[in-house]
Amino acid sequence: MNVFLLPVEVTRDIEKSIAKFWWSSSQSSSSKINWMSWERMAKHKTAGGMGFRNFRDFNIAMLGKQGWRFIINPNNLVSRLYKAKYFADSDFIHAKIGNSPSFIWRSIIQAKQLLREGIRWRIGRGDSIQVMNQPWLMEEDNPFITTNSQSLEGRTVDSFLVTGIRQWDVNQIQEHFNTRDQGFKSAYRYLQLQKGQWNIEDNSSIWNKLWRIKAPPKSLNLVWRALSQCLPTMSQLQSKHVPVQSTCPVCKSEAETIMHSLVNCPIARQCWFMVLPGQYWDVNMEFTGWIKMVFELESKSKCAEVVMVCWTIWRARNDLVWNQKYTRVTRIVAEAKQHLTQWNFAQNRLSWASLQLSVEGDGAVVWVRPVTNTVKVSVDAAVFEDRDAVGFGLIARDSDGMLIAAKSIVHPHLVSPVTAEAMAVKEALSWIDEMQWATVALESDCLVVIQAIRSSAPMRSHFGVIIEECRSFLARFHKVFYFLLNDLRIWLLIS
Ligand SMILES: [Zn+2]
Incomplete structure (x- = not known):
């Protein structure tokens, strides 16, 4: 499934076997009846299905990963071979099937459209990205600008950035873009309304x-x-x-x-x-x-x-x-x-x-005192699905446990829980930088985020962009140490 596009009949057979298993395991009386079509079963749980996978789509998504590798690793041997053979004069996104395609190439190119829709520009200086007709919004399902205005023709993204700093010019954005493009609406709802598919x-x-x-x-x-x-x-x-x-x-x-x-x-x-x-x-x-x-x-x-x-x-x-x-x-x-x-x-x-009063050595999670003269910042994120928002809570205490400062931030855009944790750590680092405390122990309960920050691997996802921003904050500090405190929490000691 990784490199071959399975025939439709094969994916259907897989789905049939799963359905058979699902329905037969629940009732002996009706073991041979499939009570619902696979299409309905494969719908999301909130749309009345059971959230099974549509295997054809799953197959194409896996092939998309191979195409993605051609794009991000252009210098490895396989990418160079395929480029030489099939898209010598263009990139993968603009590749054509060609005259004598191999089975693998024919499979992988099926995912081209999917990548085209899923791929995003990451804004750096913004001067090479056209505002119109290029995918640069964070919206998951439609990264293209939908505002229909002649004033946007020919403009590049950098014209909406405040010169010198990486910040949007809010006044200009409100003036030129419709509310959806301003990013206040969740991509999910937008898609529902556009598709008109779900009731x-x-x-x-x-x-x-x-x-x-x-x-x-x-x-x-x-x-x-x-x-x-x-x-x-x-x-x-x-x-x-x-x-x-x-x-x-x-x-x-x-x-x-x-x-x-x-x-x-x-x-x-x-x-x-x-x-x-x-x-x-x-x-x-x-x-x-x-x-x-x-x-x-x-x-x-x-x-x-x-x-x-x-x-x-x-x-x-x-x-x-x-x-x-x-x-x-x-x-x-x-x-x-x-x-x-x-x-x-x-x-x-x-x-x-974790709520019980602590008895030392009983394994319960309790607040751990940092060393003297160290400020301890604890950070956590919460996802509010019903409000399409995520929130971050930051709290700073001294080594006696006394409150020094606290901050809460709501971000009006739904992201995955792990991305929210990464955003929370970034907010905490920015706050620490701003407050200019001398030595800080930053505590997070998200091992994935800390591991990502520690690794040097480049990540091109939205999550990766936030991790890189965390790394650039950390680079400003004098020293950074990482401690695994226990199974649940990690400290970054910053001075
Ligand atoms: Zn009865």
Whole structure:
């Protein structure tokens, strides 16, 4: 897959095998039914899918990596060979397939368009980059300027920089560019609106809510299946032409739809009586509408309980169908609560450890005193997906633990968590430089960032650009030492 473009049939076979495995592992009764097309399964979780990969796209993305290597390592042997043979007079981006292409070249050139769309100029002086028609914005999905203005024709990026320093001329930018190009809107939303593919208004909110619930994944998967009409109730099986009666195997009085088995069946109703007293149980609606209402009106912890109870109701139903084992209502509810409590406990053990009052030597993470006359700066980043922003917190304390200064910064642009950590370290270094403290211990909990700063490898991604800025800050200091404090935290000692 690295160098060859697999035939479409092969990628389809891979996808088929995965789908077969996924659907057969969940229910013995319906092992041969694929309840959903791969296309829907491969959608992002917030769009109602399960987030599987589209293998054709994955294959092309891997080939793109080979093309990328031609661009960034033009002097290695393979790049020189391919250049001599296939694009002697141009670069890879403008290469043509040629007269007698090898299988590998034919594969790699398929990824050219992808690279063209993904590649970005990195702004240095900015004088060689045209404002229009060149990819230089940070926006992930459309790096081209969308402002349609004649005043931008023929201008280069440096004309929007303040002379002498690496800073944008904000007034000029506001005057000439539309708000999207000013970078205030997330690329993600922009793409959604442009494509018009995902049903943002309607469904994504319920998917978002579902996947954010803190409950065991198996219970979330069950509710996902119920919402996607993929739960093998008798009625659903009938709709897939399985020769079964549609009557509910539990109460034997009504047709077993998804809403019936999880909410309206007498046993389920009694469960909801206990979990949601006096509410929602006497309803005549589809399961999607019912759960939407619960998600909207109930607290997060209640939603987790509801999802978990759905799972135990369904398991009790299966126990009856497959093992002729009857489960009492009180037990269904109690088991759900117990299960959830245990799961939460297991999830929270780590974070609890760090909140406990410290007992020396118990392994808990505590604030560590720097050596005398050293300022200690702790830094951390947070990603706010719902607000399309990232935030950084910086705090400086002396060797007695007394607060000297603190700072928080919000950056109105969503980036990956590790990029956010790198940005936080850069902000901290800039702050240290500005405050002119003599000796500083900078503490971060992101090993990846510190390792990247320490290595000398050139990185051409957005992350790499920030790392290089960190390196250039560090170059201004007199001495820099790195310490691995424990598994979680790293110090940079700067003087
Ligand atoms: Zn029933």
